[in-house]
Amino acid sequence: MGTLDYIWMGILSVFQGPELFSIFGLSISVTLIMIAIGFLLGIAVGATPGLAGPIAMAISLPILISIFGFSPDALLPVMGFLIGVMKGATIGGAVPAILFNTPGTPDAYLTTLDGYPMTQKGNARRALRVAHFSSVSGDTFSDIVLIVCAPFLAILVEGYLDLPEKAALLILSLAFIAAAVGGAPAKGLISTGLGLLAAYVGTGEDFYPRLSLGSPALSEGLPLAAVILGVLIVGAVAHELTTYWRERGRQDRQDDPEGRDNQGLSLRLIGRIWPYICRSALVGTVIGALPGIGSTLAATIGYTLGRARHEKRKRKGDPSFGEGAPEGVAATEAANSSVSGANLIPVLSLGIPGNAAAVFLILAAESIGGFTPGPSVFKFSTEQVNPELVIAFGLFTCMFIANFLNWTIGGLIMRAMGIMTRVPKQMLLPVVLLLTLTAIYVQETAMVAVWITLAFGVVGYLMRVYGISPLPFVIAFILGGRLEDTARQAFASTGSDPWFLFNNPIAAVFMALSVLTIIVALRLDRRSQRSAKVSS
Amino acid sequence: MESPLSRDQKLGVFFMLFAFLLIFLWIPLDTDTGFIEKVRRQISIGDALAPTVAAAFLMVGGLGLLLFRAPETGVEEPLDQLAMRFAGLLFAVYFLCFLVMWGVGPLVVWVANGITGDALEYRLLRDTAPWKYLGFATGGTLAVMSSISMLEGRFSWRALFTGLVAVVAMIAIYDLPFDDLLLPPNGDM
Numbered sequence: 001m002g003t004l005d006y007i008w009m010g011i012l013s014v015f016q017g018p019e020l021f022s023i024f025g026l027s028i029s030v031t032l033i034m035i036a037i038g039f040l041l042g043i044a045v046g047a048t049p050g051l052a053g054p055i056a057m058a059i060s061l062p063i064l065i066s067i068f069g070f071s072p073d074a075l076l077p078v079m080g081f082l083i084g085v086m087k088g089a090t091i092g093g094a095v096p097a098i099l100f101n102t103p104g105t106p107d108a109y110l111t112t113l114d115g116y117p118m119t120q121k122g123n124a125r126r127a128l129r130v131a132h133f134s135s136v137s138g139d140t141f142s143d144i145v146l147i148v149c150a151p152f153l154a155i156l157v158e159g160y161l162d163l164p165e166k167a168a169l170l171i172l173s174l175a176f177i178a179a180a181v182g183g184a185p186a187k188g189l190i191s192t193g194l195g196l197l198a199a200y201v202g203t204g205e206d207f208y209p210r211l212s213l214g215s216p217a218l219s220e221g222l223p224l225a226a227v228i229l230g231v232l233i234v235g236a237v238a239h240e241l242t243t244y245w246r247e248r249g250r251q252d253r254q255d256d257p258e259g260r261d262n263q264g265l266s267l268r269l270i271g272r273i274w275p276y277i278c279r280s281a282l283v284g285t286v287i288g289a290l291p292g293i294g295s296t297l298a299a300t301i302g303y304t305l306g307r308a309r310h311e312k313r314k315r316k317g318d319p320s321f322g323e324g325a326p327e328g329v330a331a332t333e334a335a336n337s338s339v340s341g342a343n344l345i346p347v348l349s350l351g352i353p354g355n356a357a358a359v360f361l362i363l364a365a366e367s368i369g370g371f372t373p374g375p376s377v378f379k380f381s382t383e384q385v386n387p388e389l390v391i392a393f394g395l396f397t398c399m400f401i402a403n404f405l406n407w408t409i410g411g412l413i414m415r416a417m418g419i420m421t422r423v424p425k426q427m428l429l430p431v432v433l434l435l436t437l438t439a440i441y442v443q444e445t446a447m448v449a450v451w452i453t454l455a456f457g458v459v460g461y462l463m464r465v466y467g468i469s470p471l472p473f474v475i476a477f478i479l480g481g482r483l484e485d486t487a488r489q490a491f492a493s494t495g496s497d498p499w500f501l502f503n504n505p506i507a508a509v510f511m512a513l514s515v516l517t518i519i520v521a522l523r524l525d526r527r528s529q530r531s532a533k534v535s536s
Numbered sequence: 537m538e539s540p541l542s543r544d545q546k547l548g549v550f551f552m553l554f555a556f557l558l559i560f561l562w563i564p565l566d567t568d569t570g571f572i573e574k575v576r577r578q579i580s581i582g583d584a585l586a587p588t589v590a591a592a593f594l595m596v597g598g599l600g601l602l603l604f605r606a607p608e609t610g611v612e613e614p615l616d617q618l619a620m621r622f623a624g625l626l627f628a629v630y631f632l633c634f635l636v637m638w639g640v641g642p643l644v645v646w647v648a649n650g651i652t653g654d655a656l657e658y659r660l661l662r663d664t665a666p667w668k669y670l671g672f673a674t675g676g677t678l679a680v681m682s683s684i685s686m687l688e689g690r691f692s693w694r695a696l697f698t699g700l701v702a703v704v705a706m707i708a709i710y711d712l713p714f715d716d717l718l719l720p721p722n723g724d725m
Contacts, residue, residue, distance in 0.1 A: 066714050178593070184544070186600030190551050193593030197558070200590060204583035208568040211587060238626055242619040245687050427694075430683035431702040433630065434676055438720060442710050445723030450634055454627060461623055465615065466547055484586040496579040518596070526604040 001382050009385075010393020014401065017076055031076045034064075035398055038081035039405050040413065042088020046095070047417035049102045050240050050425045051432065053089030057082050057360035058233050059435050061225070062443035065367055072370035075391055079364055080398040086357040087402040090139060090337045091414050094131040098329070099124060099418050108336070110299045114321060114328030121324050125415065129265040130273060130326045131333045132411040136403065138281040138334035142341030143399045145285050146348075151392075153349035154378035161375075163490035164500045168510035170483045171501075173352045175514035177472045179521035180290070186522065187468040194459070195473035198222055199480025205488075217448045225363060226440055227477055230453040231470045232356055235460015237433050242461075244425050273330035276306045280335035288342030288354065302335025303328065341399065347373050348392060352479065359474050367443075543615065548601025555595035563587050622686070629682045637675025638721040644670050662722040669707060672719045676703040 017029040041060070045051040064081060068074030093108035098115030111131060118127035161169060174196075178188035202209040202221035212218040280302030287298040306328065307321040314320065321328040343354035344361070351374030353359045365371045370387070377388045440453045463470050494500040502508045541549070569582035642658040645667065649656055661667040680699035685691045711719050 062717075063709060066717050178597075184601070186548065186597045186604060187544075189593050189597030189600060190547075191597075193551075193555070193590050193595075193597055196590035196593060197587060200587045204567070204569075204586075205580075206568045206583045210567040210583045211562065213566060238623050241626060241683070241687065242616075242623045245622050246616060246619050248687065248689075426684055426687040427698050430680045430687075431698065433683070434679050434702060435706060437630065437634070438672075438676070438706055438710065441720035441723065442717050445718060447634070447638060447721055447724055450720065451631075454631055454634075458627055461627075465620065466543075480586070480590075484581075487586075488581045491581050492578075522600050522604050525600075529604070 001380075001385055003380055006380065006386075006389050007393050009390045010395075011397045013390055013394040014076060014080070014397040018073060031080045031394075031398065032401065034077040034081040035084040035401050036405060038084025039088040039402055039410075040084075042085035042090075043092040043095075043410070043413050043417050044088075044420055045085070046089035046092020047414070047420040048092075048423055048428065049096050049100075050237075050244075050429055052093075052236075052356075053085050054356040054360060055233055055237075055432060055436070056085050056089070057357065058225075058229050059432075059439045060085070061360065061364060061367070062439045064364075065443070068368075070368050072368075072387065072391075074368050075365070075371050076394045076398065078368060079361060079395055080401075082357070082361055082364055083395065083398045084402050084405075086340055087139065087399075087406055088410075089357075090340050091132055091135045091333075091406065091410055092417060092420075093336075094135065094329075094333055095128065095414055095417050095420070098127045098131060108332075109296070110303045110332040110336075111329055113303070114319075114323070114325050114332075117319070117322070117324030118326065118329065123324070126265070126269075126326065127329055128415050129411060130269070130329045132414055133265055133270065134273060134277045134280075134330040134333040135337040136406045136410060137277045138284055138336075138338035139341055139406065140403050141281040142285045142288060142338035143396075143403060145289075146341045146345050146399075147396045149289070150345050150348040151378045153345065154375040155380075157350060157375040158379070161506065162504070163486060163493050164504050164507045165510065167483065167486040167490045168501050168507035168514075169350070170352070170479055170486060172510045172514045172517070173346070173350070174472075174476055174479065174483070175517050176290070177475050179517045181469045181471050184467070184525050185518060186525070187466075188472050188521075189518070191463065191468050191470065191472035192476040195476030196480045196483075198227055198456075198473075199477045200484070203481060203484075217452075222452060223444055223449050224366065224478075225443055226449045226452040227456050228359060228363060228474055229436055229440055230456025231460035231463070231473055232359070233436050234433065234453055234457025235462075235464060235470060237429050237436070238457055238461040239464040240425070241429050241433075244429070248426075269326060273327055276302075276309070276327045276331040277334040279305055279309070280331045280333075281338040284335040284338030285342040288339035289345045290354070296336070298339045299332045299336040302331045306331030348377060348395075349375060351375070351482070353475055356471065356474070359478065362478060544601050548598040548603075551594045551598035552602065553598075555591040555598060558591040558594070559588060563591070625686065626683060629686070630679050633675045633679035633682065634720065635675075636678060637671040638725075639671070640674045641667060641671040641721070641725070659725050662725050663718065668711075668719065668722050671721050672707070673700075673703050675720075676706065 014031045015029055016027070017031045019027045020030040020033050021028055041056055042053055045053060045056040060081065064078045065074070068077050094111050094115065096102045097108040097111040098119055101112050101116040115127045115131065118124065174192050178192040179185040181188050200211060202212045202218045204210040209219040209221070283302045283305065284298040287301070303321070310321055310325060310327050319325045340357065343358055346352040346354045347358045347361060351372070353362050362373055365373055371391050372388070377392050379386050379389065437450050437453060440449050441447070460470050463473070490500050491497070494503070497503060500507070501511050563584050567584045567587065569584060571582050571585045571588065573580050573582040641662070645656050645658040645661065648654070658667065677696070677699035680702050681695045684695035684698060688695070707719065710717050
């Protein structure tokens with residue numbers, strides 16, 4: 001089996017998978033349909049303020065597992081659906097940002113700066129087209145980088161890193177995520193510490209389940225889905241609901257955008273925005289490849305770089321950034337969309353989730369079984385077929401199919417989804433909360449899972465109130481068990497050497513980088529605090 | 537008197553204390569093996585090490601907040617106590633509604649037994665319509681209706697209707713198409 005054979009098998013596994021129906025004798029596989037359904041759902045939830053891709057993923061997962069079961073055949077339809085949601089939600093977030101000055105997803109905030117002024121000037125459709133074109137361009141670029149880079153990175157990791165280096169790499173990833181995600185690195189460390197602590201409750205190698213307080217409910221460990229959904233989804237919905245309740249008197253929703261324009265996306269306009277898209281796509285891809293750094297930072301950097309270029313090159317009479325410049329919409333959307341593909345580089349090559357959507361892909365893989373994202377996936381074994389590698393190329397195929405849908409029908413559906421912004425938040429969010437808790441119960445079939453989800457929902461809510469990002473928590477919770485197992489194996493394989501993380505040069509470099517990352521981040525944070533104090 | 541510490545610094549102190557308790561109380565009392573364990577002359581990592589690393593993250597994070605977050609920068613927004621109370625109430629409503637969900641089915645069966653003289657058991661009826669929907673429909677509708685009413689500051693028929701529609705939709709999504717899925721609370725009655 002050569003590399004090309006694996007790629008071909010991956011493509012075939014999507015197109016020739018279990019058939020759902022056939023048209024004129026042409027078999028349509030269930031994976032294709034699931035990608036399409038996920039994509040449509042993704043645009044709808046992205047376009048609905050208060051909802052986001054991860055919520056749709058969380059609610060759908062138990063249904064999908066119930067439909068497709070726990071066999072390896074379930075992997076591509078389920079993960080294809082989730083990839084569809086991820087891609088759809090990325091472009092859907094721009095709809096309310098442009099039409100109603102309300103970002104559908106947090107990373108679409110910067111889109112409001114130029115998108116909404118364009119709407120006010122009667123150029124809503126043009127703004128949506130610019131957002132769609134930029135978003136899909138950035139996303140496609142990022143996917144190509146993913147497909148090229150992930151296998152090489154995985155082969156490097158598998159070829160050069162032994163157990164001590166892998167343990168050190170996991171520590172470096174956690175340190176990096178703690179330092180980089182959210183506003184303050186110290187809060188990132190706390191979030192990571194809490195996630196690790198939750199991962200170690202009720203687990204371990206001894207007969208007695210550690211930290212279980214003698215409770216039978218905790219003695220089997222905290223359910224993965226209950227904790228993740230509690231912190232990520234229930235916490236977010238509760239925070240959103242309290243924000244709505246606090247601001248319910250304010251009526252800042254705008255009237256319907258005037259549809260008096262009929263301006264499409266001309267080649268001239270594409271030529272104008274293309275340099276901004278390219279630059280932002282590059283920025284977003286580089287940032288997305290680093291685990292834990294969100295699309296908001298990519299959008300901010302893309303927008304800032306775009307603004308600097310625009311100020312130098314704009315012609316007289318062209319709007320500046322913030323006044324309805326199509327280049328502003330392009331710079332933001334290309335940057336935040338190009339994060340989504342690149343975010344899967346650490347997932348597929350190292351098994352380290354980079355964002356919330358990747359967390360749900362890992363959750364799906366762990367629930368179904370038969371595919372463990374990480375460097376072992378990319379073993380190009382020639383004698384025996386490596387089924388995980390076929391699945392990986394199948395996933396890449398799913399991404400390109402979702403991109404194809406995005407290029408062809410995405411814009412049309414995106415413009416039609418303006419209606420979702422009319423769904424009243426106070427009606428929608430309580431239903432989402434019930435739906436999430438029901439999804440958890442259906443998956444775990446135990447009331448204790450609901451109590452754990454609610455309890456971690458409180459944790460997630462409080463983290464948001466105190467400005468602590470929940471993402472390091474979730475990533476640490478997922479990686480905690482693997483970190484301990486790898487460290488145990490590394491300790492045993494080095495003959496119980498207590499300095500196993502420092503004796504090996506690569507592991508020592510990783511450990512030094514971990515400490516350096518934290519120190520530099522803390523110092524930068526202190527400097528920004530001081531400058532904030534001076535300016536206030 | 538105003539505290540000399542900022543909110544972030546207080547948070548730092550809280551997590552340092554928590555980490556201290558974790559390292560010196562919870563982990564030693566609730567873990568059977570130490571950092572290192574010797575079994576049959578082989579030394580391996582014990583169960584206490586990993587949680588201690590987690591506590592170290594908390595300790596360093598707390599220390600970082602205490603030392604590196606400047607006191608009273610003037611950029612800190614005050615915590616909205618009222619909003620937090622509202623969130624507490626919201627969580628309490630969902631907790632209570634799931635308790636209602638858990639209790640309604642057996643209660644109705646008990647009342648029905650009292651009227652008809654039968655000796656039905658909810659446990660045996662939990663996968664039979666309409667019994668299996670009683671708890672979920674009541675608790676779910678109540679949860680959605682109560683939270684919408686809290687958000688709007690008044691009861692409305694629209695809130696009740698939304699709750700009912702949501703529950704029916706969830707039954708249609710999770711229950712009707714699948715034989716192997718059980719709605720709450722029927723899985724562990």
